[in-house]
Amino acid sequence: MSGIDLTDVVKRFGALTVIDKVNLKVGEGEFVVFVGPSGCGKSTLLRMIAGLEEISDGELQIGGRRMNETPPAERGIAMVFQSYALYPHMSVERNLGFALETARLGAGEIKERVSKVARFLKIEHLLHRRPAQLSGGQQQRVAIGRALVRSQKLFLFDEPLSNLDADLRMEMRVEIARIHRELKATTVYVTHDQLEAMTLADRIVVLKDGRIAQVGTPMELYERPASKFVASFIGAPRMNFLPGTLHRETSASRLEVMGGTHTLGRIDYDGEISIGLRPEDLILGGGEVQIPAQVLLVEPLGGEALVHARVGDGQMLVMKVQGKPDLRPNADITIGWMQSKAHLFGVDESALRAAEA
Numbered sequence: 001m002s003g004i005d006l007t008d009v010v011k012r013f014g015a016l017t018v019i020d021k022v023n024l025k026v027g028e029g030e031f032v033v034f035v036g037p038s039g040c041g042k043s044t045l046l047r048m049i050a051g052l053e054e055i056s057d058g059e060l061q062i063g064g065r066r067m068n069e070t071p072p073a074e075r076g077i078a079m080v081f082q083s084y085a086l087y088p089h090m091s092v093e094r095n096l097g098f099a100l101e102t103a104r105l106g107a108g109e110i111k112e113r114v115s116k117v118a119r120f121l122k123i124e125h126l127l128h129r130r131p132a133q134l135s136g137g138q139q140q141r142v143a144i145g146r147a148l149v150r151s152q153k154l155f156l157f158d159e160p161l162s163n164l165d166a167d168l169r170m171e172m173r174v175e176i177a178r179i180h181r182e183l184k185a186t187t188v189y190v191t192h193d194q195l196e197a198m199t200l201a202d203r204i205v206v207l208k209d210g211r212i213a214q215v216g217t218p219m220e221l222y223e224r225p226a227s228k229f230v231a232s233f234i235g236a237p238r239m240n241f242l243p244g245t246l247h248r249e250t251s252a253s254r255l256e257v258m259g260g261t262h263t264l265g266r267i268d269y270d271g272e273i274s275i276g277l278r279p280e281d282l283i284l285g286g287g288e289v290q291i292p293a294q295v296l297l298v299e300p301l302g303g304e305a306l307v308h309a310r311v312g313d314g315q316m317l318v319m320k321v322q323g324k325p326d327l328r329p330n331a332d333i334t335i336g337w338m339q340s341k342a343h344l345f346g347v348d349e350s351a352l353r354a355a356e357a
């Protein structure tokens with residue numbers, strides 16, 4: 001039993017509240033990723049689950065048992081940090097087996113478990129090296145191996161890949177996904193990296209100022225962000241925002257944007273809004289709603305390109321298009337979108353939805 005249950009969990013450092021009544025259930029075997037801006041409390045919350053930070057208020061249960069007062073070593077967790085924290089003077093083999101030595105397992109069993117994990121992570125050929133003789137990716141594999149060797153049911157990762165270059169990050173991301181698929185351990189993972197969050201998570205928890213802004217599957221957060229904050233946080237390049245106005249009428253709403261007026265399904269809201277448009281949902285020279293724009297810059301990315309354009313009185317938009325469009329700076333273009341792809345946010349920044357038909 002390794003599900004996690006956080007109830008009204010609070011963390012204060014002196015007068016500063018950094019985790020503010022968080023409620024969250026992580027199911028057994030689930031992979032949950034914490035994301036949010038720097039300082040929002042991701043690591044603190046993870047460290048509270050690990051027992052490395054005390055819980056000021058509220059309750060933490062793991063596997064249905066209260067853990068607030070339980071020391072880290074007795075929580076049944078394995079943690080992998082950004083800094084690999086390997087022992088520099090020990091071989092990879094001893095680094096992997098050290099926790100088992102301190103748990104007083106016999107030499108035969110330690111050797112067996114270490115070689116099984118080394119085989120699983122494809123680091124058997126490195127067992128006799130010291131950490132300094134390994135690449136960053138290899139060191140991180142050893143750090144993960146050290147967590148695996150203890151056969152815990154709950155894994156906590158704190159930005160484990162952020163010291164690696166882009167290629168290695170991708171390789172290790174695939175590796176972590178494989179480990180989770182095969183071992184099905186409950187996993188909580190903190191990252192800054194969109195791609196890691198979107199590809200690894202069963203559910204993403206978006207934190208803001210020590211509170212949960214939204215919890216959902218990656219696609220739920222991408223397709224139905226609950227607020228402008230979540231919308232701008234999930235997706236790369238970031239969502240564009242244009243100012244607009246909604247007028248509620250008897251059976252429909254009228255949307256004004258950049259001088260044009262459009263009819264939408266009825267939304268129970270009147271007044272100024274922000275229209276959120278993902279770069280990949282903008283259409284060059286098409287769409288139900290179209291606005292004039294001027295090209296600023298085209299960035300070719302290979303199979304696709306980012307077109308930066310100016311609309312209205314100096315507002316900027318980024319559009320993702322397939323191939324390499326033949327557009328010069330200052331060219332006049334039309335940018336459009338389908339109504340169903342526009343995300344509308346009220347002045348309080350929460351998402352506005354059309355009334356169900």
Ligand SMILES: Nc1ncnc2c1ncn2[C@@H]1O[C@H](COP(=O)(O)OP(=O)(O)OP(=O)(O)O)[C@@H](O)[C@H]1O
Nearest residue numbers: 013016018036037038039040041042043044045192
């Ligand atoms: N020991 C401490 N004493 C006082 N304040 C702390 C302590 N540790 C963390 N904080 C504060 O708690 C808040 C949350 O920090 P935390 O490291 O959890 O954020 P984070 O979301 O993980 O940030 P980052 O993405 O930059 O790692 C920050 O405002 C931080 O300054």
